[in-house]
Every structure is written in C-alpha cells, then in structure tokens.
Amino acid sequence: MTVSAVTILVLSLVAAVVVAIGVWAYSTANRLDRLHVRSDLSWQALDAALARRAVVVRSIAASIPVPEGRALARLADTAERADRDRREEAENALSAALARLETGRLRPQLVAELADAEARVLIARRFHNDAVRDTLALRTRRPVRWLHLGGTAPLPTYFEIAERAGAVATASPAVPGTAPSPSAAPASGTATAPAARTTPVPDRARTSARVVLLDEDGRVLLLRGHDPAVPERHFWFTIGGAVEPGEDLASAALRELAEETGLRVERDILCGPMWRRVAVFPFNGEVLHSEELFFAVRVPSFEPAADGFTDLERSMRLEHRWFGDDELQTLVQSGNPVYPHDLPELLDEARQVAMRRLEPEIRAIH
Numbered sequence: 001m002t003v004s005a006v007t008i009l010v011l012s013l014v015a016a017v018v019v020a021i022g023v024w025a026y027s028t029a030n031r032l033d034r035l036h037v038r039s040d041l042s043w044q045a046l047d048a049a050l051a052r053r054a055v056v057v058r059s060i061a062a063s064i065p066v067p068e069g070r071a072l073a074r075l076a077d078t079a080e081r082a083d084r085d086r087r088e089e090a091e092n093a094l095s096a097a098l099a100r101l102e103t104g105r106l107r108p109q110l111v112a113e114l115a116d117a118e119a120r121v122l123i124a125r126r127f128h129n130d131a132v133r134d135t136l137a138l139r140t141r142r143p144v145r146w147l148h149l150g151g152t153a154p155l156p157t158y159f160e161i162a163e164r165a166g167a168v169a170t171a172s173p174a175v176p177g178t179a180p181s182p183s184a185a186p187a188s189g190t191a192t193a194p195a196a197r198t199t200p201v202p203d204r205a206r207t208s209a210r211v212v213l214l215d216e217d218g219r220v221l222l223l224r225g226h227d228p229a230v231p232e233r234h235f236w237f238t239i240g241g242a243v244e245p246g247e248d249l250a251s252a253a254l255r256e257l258a259e260e261t262g263l264r265v266e267r268d269i270l271c272g273p274m275w276r277r278v279a280v281f282p283f284n285g286e287v288l289h290s291e292e293l294f295f296a297v298r299v300p301s302f303e304p305a306a307d308g309f310t311d312l313e314r315s316m317r318l319e320h321r322w323f324g325d326d327e328l329q330t331l332v333q334s335g336n337p338v339y340p341h342d343l344p345e346l347l348d349e350a351r352q353v354a355m356r357r358l359e360p361e362i363r364a365i366h
Helices: 005-061 067-081 084-097 108-139 144-146 249-261 311-315 324-335 344-354
Strands: 167-171 198-202 206-214 222-225 231-236 237-240 271-283 287-297 319-323
Touching: 005 084, 005 108, 067 084, 084 311, 108 144, 108 222, 108 271, 108 287, 206 344, 222 344, 231 311, 237 249, 249 287, 271 344, 287 344, 311 324
Parallel strands: 206 287
Antiparallel strands: 167 198, 206 222, 206 237, 222 231, 222 319, 271 287
C-alpha cells in the first residue's frame, strides 16, 4: 500500500503543529517557572523590608513612654510573626499605629530610619505586586490552564497595606529660606541631624537622572559637596539631579550634565538607563526620598566648568575631580562617602555600556 502525497502533507502539518505546541508549552512552562521564582524572591525582599520596619519600630518604642511604647512594640512583634494569611491585617494595624505616632518628639535619627524603612517597604511591596500581576496574567490564560503548565505551584497573591502619609520630624535648616536642591543633593544613607521640626513624609520618590561621566582613559568625574545644614559633612557623587515636570529622563540627564559641567553632548551618545537606586536621606534640613536612574557617557577629557551652579549648589561648595580606578578605591578606603556605594566595582560595567559593548538592563544598586 502506498501513501499519497496528500497524506504525507497532512501528517507533516500535524507533526509541525504538535512540535510547535510542544515548543510553546516548553517555553511557557519555563517562563512561568521564572515568574514564580521572581514572585517568591520579591516576597522574600518584602518580608525583609517589613522585618526591618519592625526593628525600627521597636527602637522607637523603647524611646517613648512605657504604655504607648509597649503597645507599639507588641504590634511590631505581632506583625513580624504573623502567618502569611494574617500578615496584611497585622501590618495594617502597625501602619495605623505609626500614623498616630507624634514623630516630633523622636530623635531625628529615628525619624530618618523610620522614613527609610517605610520607603523600602513601599518599594518592595510594589515590586512584589508587579511580580504577582505578571505571574497571574500568564498563569490564568486558558491554554496554560488547559495544559496544566503551572504544575502544582500555588498561585501567588497580592500584598496590600496602607501607605502612611503623615508627618515626620527632621532637622531644621541651617540656611533660612532655602529648600533642598533638586539637582545637587546626593542619595546618601540616613544620618543624624540637629533639632527637629515637622515636615511631610517623603512617601513619593523624587526621580533623578544621574550620569556616570567617563573620559577616554576610563576615569570618572565626581562632584564633592557639603550639606549646607551640616557644613562639616561632605560626600562625593555623580553628575545629575531631579527630573523637572514634563521632562524625560534622558533630557534631564543632558540638562544636568550641561549645568554641572558646562559640557553639552548629543542625545545619541547617552547610554542607558542602566542602574536604579533608591534612598531616603537627610539633606539641608529635609528628609528626601530619591529614586535615581543612571546613564553612562564617554567623552574626551575636559576641564569641567562651574558656571551653571545654582546658589544652593554654590553654598554646597561643589568641586569637580576626575578619578581613575586606583584613586577611587583609595578615596573609598579612606572613609570618604561616595555614592553610589559600590561605584568602584560598578565602573567597568559603566564603561562597557558607554562603549556600547553591553546592552544596558536596569538593575538595582545601592
């Protein structure tokens, strides 16, 4: 018995369809596995952020009168030890207690620690819920359900808690009438500050565009500045500043580059963003919550200009300096604050991005 050409064609088409479905199912199952891993890791990060908030709250509880402090510490313990299905309720109870807390009587260091802890919870929760959303979007598709590609893994769940928007106590400014610089203030860690006053909680991030500016020898240009409210405190940081209303990240990066160095470059040599950094820190008597996106640019070596500095930036006594790898390592090892923290280890990646040898993918740094 002979097999006709039509039969062969039909069998070939059926085989091709089966192979295509198999390839799709395999790739989808792998993608689902990665999404589940991402949602699991994001929950671990959120759990760690909530635990850190509980630690800060216990420190606050120890510094206030016993009845109120004991109740606050009990809420923190309950939230930290609660099972997953009761965690939202316990964390919301803690958030409600914190909203009623009169932070004006707390030490500025504790206020800054609390603001930082709450900001980290906010960011971790949003990352977790984004991961859950992406996982559920794929997991609940009909073909995925029909073929049981999700296996027996439980469906991830969203985590919803209230985001506090009360008031915190921070340092009173040493320079009357000045506000925090939207461009020059670096994202440092938390630090102590003088006498307290009340100011809004930084529950919404100030988005900044920053530039890792490299020359042909691979050196990086940094700015050194002082906190106007704490003149003895200095730090080194990359070029960049806040994104203005109606401005995109790349435009903000180019504008800040021109203002802070005098260098104007074409948009097409700006590479990135490649890194994302979030920090809550005191600056010029305020607590700032900064979300920073970093670009890389490679240019011929030049002498930076200070003509574009604002009055506040001049009060910070800003100065430029180029650093090679060894010089930067020496600067860090000598105890000078440099932001981002791991800049010496990150520089090679920035060079690869700036030379277009590496396609940038936004990742979190410290």
